Amino acid sequence: MQKPYRIGTAFLLIGLIAASIVNAQTNGSLPTPESVLGFRIGAEKKLADYNQMIDYLRKLDAASDRMQLESLGKTTEGNDFMMAIVSSPANLRQIDEWRKIQARLADPRALSETEAAKLLARGKAVVLINCSIHASEVGAAQMSLELAHHLASGNSAAVQQILDNVITLLVPAHNPDGQLMIVDWYRKNLNTTYEKSPMPWLYQKYVGHDNNRDWFMFTQAETRITVEKIHNIYHPHITVDMHQMGQNGARLFVPPYIDPIEPNVDPILVGLLNTLGTHVQATLTAQGKSGVVSNAIFDAWTPARAYPHYHGGLRFLTEAASADYATSVEIPEERLRGDAHYDARRSSWNFPKPWPGGKWTLRDIVDYDFAAAMAILEHAGRNREFWLKSILQVQQNAVNWNEKPAAYVIPASQRDPEGLQALLEIMRLGMVEVYRATEDFIADGAPFRQGDWIIPIKQPYGRFAKALLENQRYPALRAGDGALRQPYDATAHTLPLFLGVETFAVNAMPKLPNAPAKLPLEFSGAVSGSSSIFALDPANTASYRALNLLVKNNFAVFWAQNPIRDNNQEFPAGTILVEGKGQESKLKEIARQSGTDLQGLQTKPTGAMYRLQAPAVGLYKSWVANMDEGWTRWVLEQYDFAYTTLTDADIRGGDLHEKFDVIILPDQAARNIERGNDPDKMPAEYANGLGEIGIHQLRAFVDAGGTLVALDAATELPIRNFWIQVRDVTEGLPAQKFNAPGSALRVLAETRHPLAYGARREEAIFFNNSPAFRLDEGKGILTYPRANLLLSGWLEGEEQLVGQHALVEVPVGAGRVILFGFRPQFRAQVRATYRFLFNALFYAAAKNIHDPF
Incomplete structure (x- = not known):
């Protein structure tokens, strides 16, 4: 009986050896990054650009049955947004099945224990590795090629376990446009004085570094692709977001995050983050990689x-x-710095092995990123069922929600329909289920109407809705000096305040017939009534889009300076009036394009008005790359404003009043505007700032009748240089006395002033330790009330703001300066305050007129 067994074993061994030889040959024949690029990844002064990266991945895809390379859409500037799916050949052949399993586990309503057990036994762990969303943080994108090759060619037990148990989604560069820009900039300056210089424009067309602050507004193409084509399809258990930070601290950060954690994040997820982060830190430390820190620097608010x-x-x-x-770079030990949570030169529980200083290279970054990615993938591969079970429990907690509130009700009738539209679109993209009441109903004793919107929290993604619909109360975490520990980013993210939408939290889910909402919500726009004069509601933000279309089509358009009455209906000051006799078909087209209603008036309005025309807008663009400038461009384009970009040289060239009605200085430190880049560190065409000549030309522009609009920190420039009688009362205040880090604050609006047309008496503004103005001349349009300023986020030192102004108009020569002590267009999140900026632009070109009809 032994002989046949031995013969069988011998044949089996021969077969296995032959198979392994064939396998090794096959994998050995796969192209390596170095064989395609001509240099090793991470080599000194060598970067692959996005086109080279994708060329390599295409070659690897063609040669390997472990990878599928897909284009998910077009980026902002028309490049392909690529993702590689890496797993075993068998898994890739069944990728649709794994997606279905993920979708079923993500929504466990009506999921029986038996079915759940079957799905858990069969499903795969899904890991998304998102590289270099910030294009100047070059290492992860370069590393992605080595990671793809390793998974496609590796024959180790660890790699095979990953391939069998994990679906790896690899985005080699989240920002292809910026990656191409950065590599091109670096190559042009290689071996020159400017080799290390920062690129003097944004590495994403509109938002630069803020592309990683877009994960609930979804404004940019790359964000929407990632959400719609990856997160909402594959439901990854782990998203690895690979970045770079400063040079003089730890070599790598991994979670746990520092406090605070946003309260709507499930505690299980917090535990999983801590578990996985500790594993990665231990793994890299065991490999001899020093300087890995956790529980420092970054929060999860x-x-x-x-x-x-x-x-x-x-x-x-x-x-x-x-x-x-x-x-x-060469970093001596004495230059190393930590933060409040660790000392970069001393071992501690969250920083077990300090880096001793020395030479730090791109290759080091690639090695650390690769090791972290593999540690995560190996953990997911070894613990496949653990990840599926844990995330299933998170989703079961979501669909079994029994706390308060039970739901949010959003009345269908809103002052600003475009704000409602934006809020519902965010819910749709975030996979939040929204319902519409089919009859009138009562909730928490309050009456609501048929057609109102209902968002229950008891649903798979109800926590996303709750986080964005409730007011934030940032916790008072104090540093040793008593000051608030500064959050890593903003403290408020309250959509109803940002969008000007009225919502109601209710503690009992309305029991009534309702139907899933049909989204996206679209307003077709209409022209009602037969008349020669039509009115647009200034409260509707979409009216500004219509207004731009009207003036571009040569309609006579006016602002009513006072309320007007027509057929027992009152229209507020700021109502937009259009002379449209014989132009009904064109008006209908503009109403459709803008999504705005135009109402015919029965009587001709009389009294004081402003004649409106398309303002000639100049938008200042510093060569110190400025995200607020990019966001301003994006917002203006969404509402069809024409503008001209003005560089330092353009402004220094003068004759500004001949060309422009209004010039915008986006939020930026006055020092950067005035001085710009250091000429020793930047090519001459991008060095220096406005200088004395540029500031003089801005003053001459205003003296001649122009309007200068300065946002937030940029207000310091005209205050200091134009000798206007305005003081920023927050200047020089220590954080212990005044601190409002990205909060929503209450202001009172002077609604009869053109800058506040369309506003409510009480409005919310986004305030990020911004200036507040005390006036000895000029007019305050937005003023802080006597009490209860904080609506969402954090505010310390409320008394410093009481009675001061957030928006002022100051006459200068024949023109005016308009100072915003906040950012009315902040990250395109705060649509409710767009109107203040838009009004300033139209006001700059408006002409007083009486009884024009």
């Missing part, structure tokens, strides 16, 4: 950076210390 935390997954942040692009 805002959803603007963490879509997965509200969608059944982890956002696992890694932050590697930076080199100078692909140029190595």
Whole structure:
């Protein structure tokens, strides 16, 4: 009996050896990054650009049955947004089945224990690795090629376990446009004085670094692709978000995050983050990689950076210390600095092995990123069922929600329909179920109407809705000096305040017939009534889009300076009036394009008005790359404002009043505007700022009748240089006395002033330790009330703001300066305050007129 067994075993061994030889040959024949690029990944002063990266991944895809490379859509500037799916050949052939399992586990309503057990036994762990969303943080994108090759070619037991148990979704560069820009900039300056210089424009067309603050507004193409084509389809358990940070601290950050954690993040996810982060730190430390820190620097407060935390997954942040692009840096130990949570030169529980200082290279970054990615993938591969079970429990907690509130009710009738439309679109993209009442109803004793919107919290992604619909109360975590520990980003993310939408939290879910809402909500726009004069509601933000279309089509358009009455209906000051006799068909087209209603008036309005025309807008663009400038461009384009970009040289060239009605200085430190980039560190065409000549030309522009609009920090420039009688009362105040880090504050509006047309008496503004103005001349349009200023976020030192102004108009020569002590267009999140900026632009070109009809 032994002989046949031995013969069988011998044949089996021969077969296995032959198979392994064939397998080794096959994998050995796969192209390596170095064979395609001509250099090793991470080599000194060598970077692959996005086109080279995708060329390599296409070659690897063609040669390997472990990978599928897909284009998910087009980026902002028309490049392909690529994702590689890496797993075993058998898994890739059944990718649709794994997606279905993920979708079923993500929504466990009506999921029986038997079915759940079957899905858990069969499903795969899903890990998304998102590289270099910030394009200047070059390491992760370069590393992605080595990671793809390793998974496609590796024959180790660990790799095979990953391939069998994990679906790896690899986004080699979340920001292809910026990656191309950065590599091009670096190559042009290689081996020059400017080799290490920052690129003097944004590395994403509109938002630059803020592309990682777009995870609940979904404004940018790359965000929407990632959400709609990856998160909402594959439901990854772990999203690895690979970044870089400063040079002089730890070599790599991994979770746990520091407090505070946003309260709507499920505690299980917090535990999973802590578990996985500790594993990664231990793994890298065991490999001899020093300088790995956890529980430092980064918090998990805002959803603007963490879509997965509200969608059944982890956002696992890694932050590697930076080199100078692909140029190595020398960092002596004495330059190393930590923060309040660790000492970069001393071992501690969350920083067990300090880095001793020395040379730090792009290759080091690649090695650390690769090791972290593999540690995560190996954990997911070894613990496949643990990850599926844990995330299933998170989703079961969501669908079994029994706390308060039970739901939010949003009345269908809103002052600003466009704000409602935006809020509901965010819910749709975030996979939140929204319902519409089919009859009138009572909730918590309050009456609501048929057609009102209902968002129950008891649903798979109800926590996402709750986080964005409730007011935030940032916890008072104090540093040793008694000051608030500064949050990593904003403290408020309250959509009803940001969008000007009235919502109601109710503690009992309305029991009534309702139907799933048909979204996206679209307003077709209409022209009602037969008349020669039509009115547009200034409370509707979409009216500004219509207004721009009207003036571009040469309609006579006016602002009513006082309330007007027509057929027992009162229209507020700021109502937009259009002379449209014989132009009904064109008006209907504009109403359709803008989504705005135009109402015919029965009587001709009389009294004081402003004649409106398309303002000639100049938008200042510093060569110190400025995200607020990019957001301003994006917002203006969404509402069809024409504008001209003005550089330092353009402004210094003068004749501004001949060309422009209004010039905008976006939020930026006055020092950066005045001085710009250091000429020793930047090519001459991008060095220096406005200088004395540019400031003089801005003053001459205003003296001649122009309007200068300065936002937030930029207000310091005209205050200091134009000798206007305005003082920023927050200047010089220590954080212990005044602190409002990204909060929503209450202001009172002078609604009869053109800058506040369309506003309510009480409005909310986004305030990020911004200026507040005391006036000895000029007019305050938005003023802080006597008490209860904080609506959402954090405010310390409320008394410093009481009675001061957030928006002022100051006459200067024949023109005016308009100072915003906040950002009315902040990250395109605060649509309710767009009107203040838009009004300033039209006001700049408006002409007083009486009885025009």
